[in-house]
Amino acid sequence: MLSYLAKRLVFGAVVLLGTSLLTFLIAFVVPADPAVAMAGAKADPQTLAVIRRQLGLDLPVYRQYLNYLDRALHGDLGRSYIRRQDVARLIVRRFPATVALAVCAMTVALVLGVAMGVAAALRHDRAADRMLLGASLLLISTPVFWLGTLLLIAGGLYLRSFPLGGFDGARSLVLPALTLGLGMAGYYARLLQANLVEVLAQDYVRAAWAKGLSGARVLLRHALPNAALPLLTVAGLDLAGLLSGVVLTETVFDWPGIGRLAYEAVFNLDIPLIMGTVLFSALLVVVANLAVDLVYVWLDPRIRPAAGV
């Protein structure tokens, strides 16, 4: 178990290192001069030279990268050129709104997705199955920013039950969470349906039926835990994606989360902020990967020997 964990940790670190190098290279090829971005277009050459020295831009590329890495490891992601604030602090300040939205959206996706998936699998090859799978396909095919806009028209402008944007209490969470959750629910329903149909045909499930167990018990105790494993992987990674900010949905609902922050960073060519948000999201994905792997080993004893535990 420990050697497995160590292997995954090393791999996670390598991935993060690679990501940081990649984002650094992208930032480096940007034609815009950070010193000009900070001082303004009218700054005189001397001021620019001073700023370049302060930012370490006069050093060779590899030194700049190593410096960046060293600071990042100490939690210092640099200062935003435009907002002139600490990047790490900016991200932390936006995190609560993003977490609230991510948790609510994932709840919508899992509750609806599992309900649809289970109902479809239990009615396999019948009208209800087809209708549910058809509905899931419609959900998957809906562009998220269009769905958000439609919900905004219906819930915000016509019913007037929900605010038109911003993060202000539970009511403001409803529309954005539905916007994000519905599409994911479509994926989860299809994934769970396919796995559950397979599992329900297995011998041990038939044995459970033959023992005279109730339908609910067979489903909850025997079939669902196995069928839900692949869903767990996908949902874990999706959650990491949600936590690193959702640009489109946050744009529609004017949500003060990390997605909007990243969007502004890109538009202003605010390099430290772009690198910070990309690195932050990579970190979340690596952690989620690790967590999913561990939960998997814990839930499914069959993969323990293969994992070299």
Next chain:
Amino acid sequence: MTTERIGSMKIIGAAMVASLAIVALLAPWLAPHDPTAAVAATFGDPGRPSLAFPLGTDALGRDVLSRIIWGARISLSVGVAAMSLTLAVGGLIGLAAGFFGGMVDFVLMRFTDMMLTLPALLLAMALISVLRPGLLTILLVIGLVSWTQVARVVRAETLSVSQREFVVAARALGAGSARVAMRHVLPGVMPVIVVMAALGTSGTLLLDAGLSFLGLGVPPPTPSWGRMIEEATAYLRTAPWLATFPGLAIFYAVLGFNLLGYGFLAARR
């Protein structure tokens, strides 16, 4: 799944995609008005749907129906071209990793894993803003950020096809690596590539529409579905139809390719 249902999924999907392709090809003849010209008298307000303008006009007095019809050209060509790039890059990497195995596989797949941890939309946004928006940039960027899934699926399929008897036999007969890979393994992997092509196009269509919505798509005045929705957000209260129709077009296109892809996928099971 029953066979007739799989068949109907594919047929409906194919019909939807074909209808879009026809609209895109015949746009100059089908569109009732010039998509970029102000054809309605306007005072800065969108016009309601009417007989002359079935889907209304936007704030600049341009005909929405004509813009949606011309938008099919851009969306479909960006979607298909970006998907081809995605398939070429992902397919080659997946084929190489699965076919050669060992060190090649390890390095390629770790690189793929790394790319997977990068947020695709964010990366696309950053690259486009650096490289300047334009048709070619968008194609390249969408292709660059979305090949990872293709690579993984093609690798897995290559691994299983490589172990089949006809491939082993070809090797035993002394065929070279390149020949075995291209003549024997690739055709075996083809069905999976067809599925990925259909599902991949719905993915690239959505990504392109999302980028357009964020103002990073094909620059104006070229009509683009995503940008039309973005432009309509200022008029949600007074002209809700303005945001509704272009979204329906994206939804129709994505649904068509999804039906096609899932239809092929179900037929393989």
